[in-house]
Amino acid sequence: MLGLMQDWPLLVHKIIDHAATYHGTREVVTRSVEGPIVRSNYAQIARRSRKVASALEGLGIALGDRVATMAWNTQRHIETWYGITGIGAVYHTLNPRLFPDQIVYIANHAEDRVLFFDITFAKLVEELAPRLKTVKHYICLTDAANLPKANIPGLVAYEDFIADGDESFAWKEFDEHTACGLCYTSGTTGNPKGVLYSHRSNVLHAFVAAQADAMGLRAVDSVMPIVPMFHANAWALAFSAPMVGCKLVLPGPKLDGDSVCEMLTNEGVTMTAAVPTVWLALLQYLEKTGKTLPKMSRVIIGGSAAPRSMIEAFEKQYGITVIHAWGMTEMSPLGTLGTMKPNNIDLPYEQQLDYKCRQGHPPFGVEMKIVGDDDREQPRDGHAFGRLKVRGPAVAKAYFRGEGAGSFDEDGWFDTGDVATLDPDGYMTITDRAKDVIKSGGEWISTIEIENIAVGHPSVAEAAVIGVAHPKWDERPLLIIVLKAGKSATREELLTYLTGKIAKWWMPDDVVFVDEIPHTATGKIQKTALRERFGKYRLPTAAA
Ligand code: AMP
Numbered sequence: 001m002l003g004l005m006q007d008w009p010l011l012v013h014k015i016i017d018h019a020a021t022y023h024g025t026r027e028v029v030t031r032s033v034e035g036p037i038v039r040s041n042y043a044q045i046a047r048r049s050r051k052v053a054s055a056l057e058g059l060g061i062a063l064g065d066r067v068a069t070m071a072w073n074t075q076r077h078i079e080t081w082y083g084i085t086g087i088g089a090v091y092h093t094l095n096p097r098l099f100p101d102q103i104v105y106i107a108n109h110a111e112d113r114v115l116f117f118d119i120t121f122a123k124l125v126e127e128l129a130p131r132l133k134t135v136k137h138y139i140c141l142t143d144a145a146n147l148p149k150a151n152i153p154g155l156v157a158y159e160d161f162i163a164d165g166d167e168s169f170a171w172k173e174f175d176e177h178t179a180c181g182l183c184y185t186s187g188t189t190g191n192p193k194g195v196l197y198s199h200r201s202n203v204l205h206a207f208v209a210a211q212a213d214a215m216g217l218r219a220v221d222s223v224m225p226i227v228p229m230f231h232a233n234a235w236a237l238a239f240s241a242p243m244v245g246c247k248l249v250l251p252g253p254k255l256d257g258d259s260v261c262e263m264l265t266n267e268g269v270t271m272t273a274a275v276p277t278v279w280l281a282l283l284q285y286l287e288k289t290g291k292t293l294p295k296m297s298r299v300i301i302g303g304s305a306a307p308r309s310m311i312e313a314f315e316k317q318y319g320i321t322v323i324h325a326w327g328m329t330e331m332s333p334l335g336t337l338g339t340m341k342p343n344n345i346d347l348p349y350e351q352q353l354d355y356k357c358r359q360g361h362p363p364f365g366v367e368m369k370i371v372g373d374d375d376r377e378q379p380r381d382g383h384a385f386g387r388l389k390v391r392g393p394a395v396a397k398a399y400f401r402g403e404g405a406g407s408f409d410e411d412g413w414f415d416t417g418d419v420a421t422l423d424p425d426g427y428m429t430i431t432d433r434a435k436d437v438i439k440s441g442g443e444w445i446s447t448i449e450i451e452n453i454a455v456g457h458p459s460v461a462e463a464a465v466i467g468v469a470h471p472k473w474d475e476r477p478l479l480i481i482v483l484k485a486g487k488s489a490t491r492e493e494l495l496t497y498l499t500g501k502i503a504k505w506w507m508p509d510d511v512v513f514v515d516e517i518p519h520t521a522t523g524k525i526q527k528t529a530l531r532e533r534f535g536k537y538r539l540p541t542a543a544a
Helices: 013-024 042-058 073-084 099-110 119-131 158-163 199-210 234-244 257-266 274-288 307-316 351-357 445-452 491-496 527-534
Strands: 027-031 035-043 064-068 088-095 112-117 137-140 179-184 193-197 222-225 248-252 271-273 298-301 322-325 334-337 367-371 385-391 412-422 427-435 438-442 443-445 461-471 473-482 508-511
Touching: 013 199, 027 257, 035 042, 035 137, 035 248, 042 073, 042 158, 064 073, 064 099, 064 119, 073 088, 073 099, 073 179, 073 367, 099 112, 099 119, 099 179, 099 193, 112 119, 112 193, 119 137, 137 158, 137 412, 158 248, 179 199, 193 199, 199 234, 199 334, 222 322, 222 412, 234 248, 234 271, 234 322, 234 438, 274 298, 274 307, 274 461, 298 307, 307 322, 307 351, 307 445, 385 427, 427 445, 438 461, 438 473, 445 461, 445 473, 445 491, 445 527, 461 527, 473 527, 491 508
Parallel strands: 027 248, 064 088, 064 112, 088 179, 112 137, 222 248, 222 271, 271 298, 298 322, 473 508
Antiparallel strands: 027 035, 179 193, 322 334, 367 385, 385 412, 412 427, 438 443, 461 473
């Protein structure tokens, strides 16, 4: 017997309609790419999104067509997403930080038909355009006065493009399983692979993200997604903030400590989300200037592990609660969030911190397990570790065009490529990416754990650990350090600092100091580049 409830397809543009109707005057504030702060609201954005939809339909864009965006977090970028999805086309976020060859590969693989881009990327788009085989329309997200002079075929300014669009355009109706968004994983090996979100998965994921024990969004919140929309959907915030009616603050292209602090302060931001590298810059800026952020209540840190010292600095010095989160492009992206539970909320702070350093517990809608090399499930005892596998309604079941099929098993589990432990309280801890873990004398060493402790040293700005070949132990850890400006530390000081904080046999065999640690297009430490640079490094312990 079937239930007798209504069929109300979960379509993402219903979110902007809801926001326009019930939170219509709630502000959306952007630091525009042109420079000035621009103020709008959900009612205006809903109208302008319909103009985008109608103008795209005028170009012949229809159900299933891919429409690319290469843009910062701005009001116009949000409008393009809702406009694109409102006709059943697919927004495809291009990460401008990728190498040009990778962008060309991705856009051609996706067969993008239109490209919306910010003025920042005009030169890049000019260089790429001759190689983008399927893109027929180039729309720069600005007005005629600011349109860059660039040799891009048929270039048009966004404001001109939507000027004659119909602001009462009727959204299309279609099945909720229809493709909605496309994002390629940066993939450190092989070609990038496309993750194709559906309307249903995006709407369900927005519900999940908003929950009290996830991001805890409320209409009274002012939310600033610093994490770019081209990095795994800005962690759902372009959907979950309007769903709830939060004020939305969009930082545009300026992500340095000074600019971020200015937006957080002036717009009364209560909740924000970004990767640790952004927070490193902000914390250094706050330390230098003595400024504080009295309105901020919580900060989401994810994309890479949040070091203990960073969590402590936010919570103790600035009174801002940290929610450590883990996820992946393939998971829309949220997988776990580190909010407190009844069994740990009353513990002494140092013990609470132990939990906050873990990657968190999964909300409803994410199933997880860890498996050994034989694919057998490992115990959830907080000690056994194995490859982390996940399932859920907002988790990919395949990559676009069937690539990377090996990551999905017959029972519908997706292999994350992360190595993790699960504890009896439901918290998950990432030990490493499977390909970064160090295998020393048959035992595994967690590079993430050593890095997170090393950055707690007062002179250390950033730390990375890689495995280097060793004649006796196969591999041993090498600690790579970037010092804070004006600070110093020796190899011996750092090793002494680690002593007692990690197992003896995890102790790095050597320390090297570098000016900079390379990062991937999504802000993670680029271990492949470090392994290339230091792969042949001769450890002092290798001589014997
Ligand atoms: P991406 O799809 O680019 O977001 O990358 C996903 C990967 O980032 C995950 O598989 C993890 O390896 C890593 N990652 C994300 N969040 C965390 C976190 N909180 N701690 C450690 N690693 C993380």
